[in-house]
Amino acid sequence: MSSKENEIFNAIENGTYKHAQQLCAKVLKKNPNDSFYKVLNNYILAQSGKTTEAIELSKPFLEDPPSDLRSLELLVELFNELGLYDESLQVFENAAKKHKTFDIMKTWFHFGIEQSNVRIIQKASMGMKNLSRLFKLWAAFSCYLVANLSDATMMEKTLFPKLGLKTIEQCEPLKNEQEIYIKVKLLQQTGGLQQIPDEILKFSKGNKLDLELQIILLDTFNKLEDWENLYKWSHIVLIDYKLDDFNTWKYLIKSLIKLSKDITKIIDDYQTRNSKLAKLELNVQLNQDLHDSVVEYLKFLGHKACAFPDIKSYFHKIDSEKLLSWLETQPHSINDDKGLIWNVNVMKFKALANPELFKSEKFINENIKLWNSSKHLLSSKSKTDYFNGDEFILFIIQSLLSIEFSTKNIILSIIILENTIIKDEHEFHLRLWLIQLYSLINCYTQARYHYNTLKIKNVQHDILDQFIISRLSTQFPNNEDLKISYQIYKSNEVETVHFNKIGFNQGSFNKLEKMIEFQKRLDTSILKNHEILQGLKIGRVLNDKEIINTYKKLKINDEVSDNRDFHILWNVGIDEELSFKDELLQNIPGESYIKVHKIFEDIINDKDITISDGLDTSDLSTMEFWSFELLTNLYNFIKTKDTDLLTEIKESYNEVPDLPKDLSWEINNGIITILETTKSIQSILSNSNQKINKKDLSDLKELNVSLLQKTRDDTILNKRQDIKNLIISLKSKLNDDEILSSLKINNGSKDKILEIIENSNNEAFKILRLL
Structure with a gap:
């Protein structure tokens, strides 16, 4: 890169776009036919907000693509930043068709790997296949990959395996297992x-x-x-x-x-x-009949943790009454780990045979008794070893919440789990349950404390961060926690891509399919999309343009891959979906949250939107739905000037949903959603002076400011006092609670946990005062 180019890119980085354009114009004057500087000029236009002009000047490059790689690579980046993702994929394809140079073909192939797009990989490798034996292997393997796609067309399913087989046969004699692997996979596809x-x-x-x-x-x-x-x-x-x-x-x-x-x-x-x-x-x-074989298995392995999942897969063919009767005849003292695991397995078989036990106080009492009989073994185990007796505690928690999913039982569960963690601080499931339960009652800081203790690393973030990050912007808006979580996706763009390129070069074909699929799943991860949206919302809530610009450059996918692991919450116990799953996971949104908030972002950025009649809004909280309706009505009013819509907008300001009266994640979610909505509308109205008449504009601005001030001045203060009163009430209700007493948890310990809950809620309210 020349010193002049360095100067231009530094100006872009510093946001001095006018200066960058002046420098670029000088270079272009000296090099009027240099495609790189033409593309660079368009790139500066896009960065400075002149997107329409940037698009108009850039699209001709698709019809007549340049031949130098720098121009092509910058053009791809430009189209991506403009949100023209289909066009970005066409850049190298069109250049390869026109210029047919090896450098473009190879770069196009690597671009396909970077995009985890096997169709691009297939096209590029077919273009290079006559240049070397290795490229023939790439072409044959990529034909298999395309034909194996879930969305493969009939032509791809029928033609590509034959094409791949013909290509691999040109490589014979095959030299190793990896090459045989390609041929047999193609033979499977061709019958x-x-x-x-x-x-x-x-x-x-x-x-x-x-x-x-x-x-x-x-x-x-x-x-x-x-x-x-x-x-x-x-x-x-x-x-x-x-x-x-x-x-x-x-x-x-x-x-x-x-x-x-x-x-x-x-x-x-x-x-x-x-x-x-x-x-x-x-x-x-x-x-x-399976009974004798089951008994033989249990006599051999009934004291191992594998016994329950192994037998469970055959349970529907087993006479459960006969099995439970036999289990009752067996010794069941808990003197060592073998006795403990045997009793855990017996309890699991009982619950599997009769799930209604979870709604029984007798079941809770039985598990309390077993926990009290087993906890003496904690003193002899290594700190980091798994303790099977914790499953009795998780049975108690699941049972409490099955009987009644209430704030009281959530807090009762938290008290039990916190006291168990003291004795077994490294047990993953205990902390994960604490994280989710704390999140439900607006205790982000306490949930985050336990989450940090788990030391989540690498791809674990993509399967577990939903428990802490999905609604970060309206729970505890801060960019630092989001950056930690998002790092896995940045790493994927470099590390996984690097390994996949090595895989192709070394011919490790039997690993590549899963590695490319892994890369694709991370690229399109539902959590990655949630985090991009959280970043945009956090930037708006904190009035931080740098954060907004960082996340604005990232692509929100239309099709997503849900890699999140919820099953981990109930893969202890009987490993069956919980009856109260929806209530337990109520604060964690799904795919429809992305679709709705994508529309939200388009409205704020003054883009054209289309809202289908069947738009799913079920992932929205009460306040998020209110906000979405208000913003879409405002958008439509600005476009149509329909006075009925103006009436609806004014009514929305007077009909803001009430916040929950109980401890709930929807308190912060509600307050921050109001703040974000009013700030967003403030921005929309400021840019709509020519589109709305002065009286209507003045009325809307006044309603908006009034709601913003009321929320900041009154709502936050009132809620803080409500929570204080709730904690006092709960202390009284839980005094000498029978379950806590049976677990040897005293009032002092209970009060300490309630104090932690109050302090964590206060932390949540404290951040609201800064917004």
Whole structure:
């Protein structure tokens, strides 16, 4: 980069766009035919807000694309920043068609990897395939990838596998398992199952099979109904390779039944978890009673944590009454970890057989008794080891909230969990429940404290940050917490892309499909989209243009991938969706939140919007829905001057929904939504002087300012006092609570937790005073 270019980009970075344009004009005068400076000039126009002019001057480059990579790369960035994502994808494709140089083709290929777009990868690699054997392998593999897409067209599903197969055959003889992997995956797509075993086995030459090829081989014999070979190879895998894999046991059982051969001896010769499970599978396949096999399994592994999930998968075929009767006859003292896990498993089987137990006080009391009998084992365990006895506590919590999902029971649950954490500070599920329950009662700072303790890293942010970040802008608006969470998506743009490029260069094809899918899931993550919206809202609430500009440059996807793990909250206990799931997760929005708030952003940025009749607003809180209606009515009024809409707008200002009277996340959400809405309308009205008559404009401004002042001056102060009174009332209600007493939790400990709840709510109100 020349010194002049450096100077231009520094001016852009500093926001001195006029100076940047003057510098660019000078360079252009000396180099009138240089496409890079022409694109750079358009880029400056876009940065300075002259988007219409920037678009008009940039679109001709699609028809007549430049040949130098710098111009093409800057043009892609320009279209992305203008929100013209389809056009950004066309830049390299059009350049490749016109210029056909290797540098453009290779850069286009890498661009496809960066976008996790296998259609681009396929087109670019097909354009390079005649240049080297490696590029042929890329082309063949990418044909498989495109045909395997969930949205692949009929042409892609039928034509591309044939094209890929023809391309891989040009690489023969194939040199390693990775190349065989490409061919057999394409054979699967073209229906050439008969060829797959020969392709795999002629390459292996008696050596131990690659794991991926081994899975494909067994699956192929199963689909071909080649029972002799299915038996032979599943037996080789289990006995010769000593790979005790349950799916292979299932293949062995199926093949021997089909061949009318006995399998009992083979199973009995093994004494492993999977061989014991294989007996249950054999019973199922032969339509036999499972009880004896279940008893045999439990005698062998009933004191292991794997026992419940293993047996659960067959529970619908088991005589549960008979099983529970047998369990009652077994010793059940809790003298060591084995006895503890046995009792945990028994309790799980009881609850699985009768989920109504969760609504029973007897069930709570039984779990309290078991917890009290087991907690002595905490003293002998390592700090970071998992303690199975915590599941009794989680059963108590789930039961309390099943009986009544109320503020009292939420706080009762928090008190129990906080006291358990003192004894077992590293237990993940206890803290995760605390995070969610604290979030529901407007205690962001306390939820954040526990979340930080979990030391969430890397991709865990994408599957777990919904518990702390989804509505950050209206819970505790701050950019620092958001930046920590968003870092995983920035890393994905660099690290995952880097690994995928290495994967192609090294020919690691059996890993690449999942890696590209992983990259795509992060690119289109629902949480990533939530966080972009939170960033825009936080910037507005804090009056911080730098934050707004940072998140404005990021793409909000139309189609999203939901990678969030909610199941983790109930994968303890009986691992079934909770009856109160919707109430528990009420503060965490889904995909429709993105669609609605995208419209919200377009209104604020004075873009044309279309609102479909079937727009789903179910993810909006009461106040968010009020805000959305108010803003859309204002938008339509400015466009149409419809006086009925003006009446509705004025009524909205007088019909602001009441805030909850109880401890609730909707208090801060409601107040901050009002503040953000009034600030946004202030901005819209300031830019609409020529579009609304003076009287109407004055009335709307007055209503808006009045609501903003009332919220700041009265609502926040009143709510703070309401919460103080609520805490006093709860202290009284929970004095000498029977459940707390049974768990040996005294009033002093209870009062301390209530004080923490009050302080955390005060922190939430304190931030409101700064907005």
